[in-house]
Amino acid sequence: MRPLLLLLFLLPAALGAQPGTDEQLATQYFQQGDYERALLYYEKLYRQNNTPFFYDQLLKSYTALQRYDDAEKLAKERVRRSDDPKYLIDLGGVYKLMGDEDKARQQYDKALKDMRADQNGVRTVANAFSKEGEYDRAIEAYERGQKLLRNDQIFNYELATLYAAKGDMERMITSFMDLLAVNENYIQSVQNSLGRYIDFEVRDERSDLLRTELLRRIQRDPSREIYQDLLIWMYVQQKDLTSAFVQSKAMDKRSQGNGDRLMELGDIALSNHAYSTAVKCYQYVADLGGGLPNYPLARIGLVQALNEEVTAQAEPAQEDLIRLRDEYRRTLDELGRLPSTVKLMRGLARVEAYHLNETPAARSTLEQALALPNLEPATEAQLKLDLADVHVLDGDIWEASLLYSQVDLDFKYDLIGHEARFRNARVSFYAGDFLWCQAQLDVLKASTSKLIANDAMEL
Structure with a gap:
């Protein structure tokens, strides 16, 4: 008796779960291309x-199996029961598969004629044409929708x-x-689409059409x-940063701007190693005058771009290095030696120490930076590492070791501490203290930083 009661209890639940199981099986077979089995479930x-979903899947199954008579019957039934023009397009698609272009054209014409003044309805019809590969008809649907x-x-x-x-790239661009012209908020969508349809890495007819x-x-x-x-954006995509600069400069002058576009372009040029263009961008903004909000950033960007331009050379000319050092110093004199300009002070110290062999000047620059109030702990630690490295250049091993140890102690569990x-x-190691060196390296080999651990093992 008990097994019978249990069966009666579970049977409704099993029956209720059947449609879900049928749908899952239908989907599985359809995705696998087993349309015969999928059809059995979709018919049920x-x-x-x-x-509409089961209708679409059933129609696709019929056409995939070339059962066009069944597909025609299904689409006709849907046309009779609904005034949605989409089903006329489905029926036309079936006729097209059957090779009856005249009947297909009749259904397509009727679908366009039956359209109403409704945006969503217009999109539905156009999308249905697109799915059939009838792009001209889809275009016609949108154009008729504009009139309606x-x-x-x-x-x-x-x-x-x-x-x-x-x-049709020309009409796409238009x-x-x-x-x-109607809604500038679409700029990002337009840029994304242009990036898909135009290869900006090559100069061809498509990019020329856009530029024209x-x-x-x-x-x-x-x-x-x-x-x-958008023209500036196009030049940037083409890596034609010189043309982008000319256009940005003309635009800024015409609108009496404050150099925002030039600052953005300067950053792009710097990241793309187009240092001469970056210098021009930052110099233009700096020349606008110190009263503008972009001025300090432009001065900093200018020095950084000059630094990259000069130090990227295999053998920088001495006069270029001196000019770079002097530009650093002029900028710091103007903007002040502040926590916000510490990055410039570090850059100046590198030029002084490693390019001009002016280690006393480099030590002085870094010591001034360390003496600034309200430094972030991580910034102070980085300055100590820089200063320690300069002491190593001077052969002052013990002073360097003291600074390294301070950073190690303050940031024992951080990457900068491991460094x-x-x-x-x-x-x-180079000083000959091999035992102490080995003890430190054994700890570093277990570092969570793969780079530090590898360096330790190499040493």
Whole structure:
């Protein structure tokens, strides 16, 4: 008796779970390309619940198996039960597969004719055409939608993507530009799309079309900065930073700006090792005057760009190094030796110590930095490492070891502390204190930093 009661109790739950199991199996077989088995389940599911999803999957299964008569019957039934033009397009797609182009065209024409003045409805019809590969019809749907809605400024993004799918780059670009004319907030979406459809690493017809259209619109309406920004963006994608600088400079002068675009471009140029362009960008902003908010950052960027430009050379000229050192000092004299300019002071010390062999000046620069109030602990530690390295250059091993040990003690469990211990061990090794050196290296070999651990093992 008890087994029978248990069976009766579990049976409703099992029956209730069956549709979910059928759907899972149908999906699995469909994804595996086993359309015969998928069809068995989708026919059953559609009879139980004729949702649009089950309809779509059933139609796809029929067409995949070339059961076009069944597909036609299914689509016709849907057309009778719904006034959604999408189903006319489905029926037209079936006729196209059957090779009956006339019947397909009749259904497509009727779908376009039955469209209403509704944005979502227009998109549904256009998307249905797109899925059939009928891009011209999809374009026609959007254009008819613009007329029905009496608004020729909508659907520009959708039209642009359809033109791209057709390979019509000229009309794609025009549609994207029309979209920005209406709503500049689409700039990121437009840039992303252009990046997909145009290879900016090569100069070809597509990038030339974009450049020509942008210049045409800039000339027609110089006050619309969005097209100028997009042109600068295009030059950056092409790594043509010189042209980007010329355009950014002209734009900033025309709008009497404060150099924001030039600062951004300078940072991009610096990260791309285009040091001469970075110098021009920062110099332009610095020349605007000290009263602007970008001035301090421009002066700092200018020195950093000059530093990279000079020190990147295999054998920098002595006069270039002296000019770089003097630029560092002038900038620090103007901006002040402050916690916010410590990075500049460290850069100056490197030039003095490692390029000009002016170790006393480098020590003085770093000691001034260490004497500044309210330094961040990590900044102070880095300055101590820099100063210790200069002491090593001078052969003052004990003073260097003292500074390394201070950083090691203060940051025992941090990467900078491990770095300090490694440098201390290296100094001890070259000084001949092998036992102490070995003890420190044994600890570092277990470091969580792979780089430090590898350095320790190499030493």
